[in-house]
Amino acid sequence: SQQGEEDPQALSIQEGENATMNCSYKTSINNLQWYRQNSGRGLVHLILIRSNEREKHSGRLRVTLDTSKKSSSLLITASRAADTASYFCATERPGANSKLTFGKGITLSVRP
Amino acid sequence: GAVVSQHPSWVICKSGTSVKIECRSLDFQATTMFWYRQFPKQSLMLMATSNEGSKATYEQGVEKDKFLINHASLTLSTLTVTSAHPEDSSFYICSAGDPDTQYFGPGTRLTVL
Numbered sequence: 224s225q226q227g228e229e230d231p232q233a234l235s236i237q238e239g240e241n242a243t244m245n246c247s248y249k250t251s252i253n254n255l256q257w258y259r260q261n262s263g264r265g266l267v268h269l270i271l272i273r274s275n276e277r278e279k280h281s282g283r284l285r286v287t288l289d290t291s292k293k294s295s296s297l298l299i300t301a302s303r304a305a306d307t308a309s310y311f312c313a314t315e316r317p318g319a320n321s322k323l324t325f326g327k328g329i330t331l332s333v334r335p
Numbered sequence: 336g337a338v339v340s341q342h343p344s345w346v347i348c349k350s351g352t353s354v355k356i357e358c359r360s361l362d363f364q365a366t367t368m369f370w371y372r373q374f375p376k377q378s379l380m381l382m383a384t385s386n387e388g389s390k391a392t393y394e395q396g397v398e399k400d401k402f403l404i405n406h407a408s409l410t411l412s413t414l415t416v417t418s419a420h421p422e423d424s425s426f427y428i429c430s431a432g433d434p435d436t437q438y439f440g441p442g443t444r445l446t447v448l
Contacts (some may be wrong), residue, residue, distance in 0.1 A: 225427070253436075265339075265428055290420045309393040311378060321367065321434050 235332040242299040244329045246312030253315045257297045260309045261277055304335045337363045337367040339431050341440035348419055349448055355415045356443045358429030364409035365431035373426040385412040
């Protein structure tokens with residue numbers, strides 16, 4: 224079953240704008256991770272946030288985690304056309320030993 | 336970062352045949368690898384956990400006799416789709432890594448005619 228549910232399912236923005244993607248989950252977690260997938264390719268790990276963290280930054284990426292609401296958000300600032308991809312959140316549950324449960328994904332289109 | 340490769344990148348086969356997909360960790364050892372399946376415009380669904388030197392652990396609803404997994408070395412896991420049918424057509428992705436970061440292979444597109 225799907226653990227993560229991202230919204231929106233699709234997002235189209237202009238280059239230079241910020242993109243915000245949300246993910247909700249249902250069970251307790253060890254950590255939540257965001258991945259990016261270009262069409263027909265493998266996944267690239269973007270960022271991990273642990274259950275005891277509330278916010279992390281990596282370059283143009285900002286991730287927040289609210290364990291009380293069981294939700295996370297991924298913010299991409301100053302988007303570029305090259306950011307066009309599908310983005311997935313994935314959760315690792317306690318005792319899962321690196322096993323991840325993925326959300327349905329968000330398709331981001333950045334218009335040049 | 337660490338690199339995970341898959342071979343082949345795509346394969347077309349006839350219904351009823353078997354197809355083997357390889358997943359290799361190129362610059363690190365992996366006692367555990369994961370196999371996922373992804374249908375078009377959908378998410379990744381974990382199929383099984385591949386354990387070096389022992390039997391794979393399959394997720395609920397995944398037929399172990401149909402999707403044979405062998406993890407004979409610390410750098411190689413194979414997934415064999417036996418007696419493939421058109422409904423097995425999908426994108427198969429493997430991953431390996433450490434608890435903080437999973438590195439994904441580029442995927443294998445399987446088309447069963």
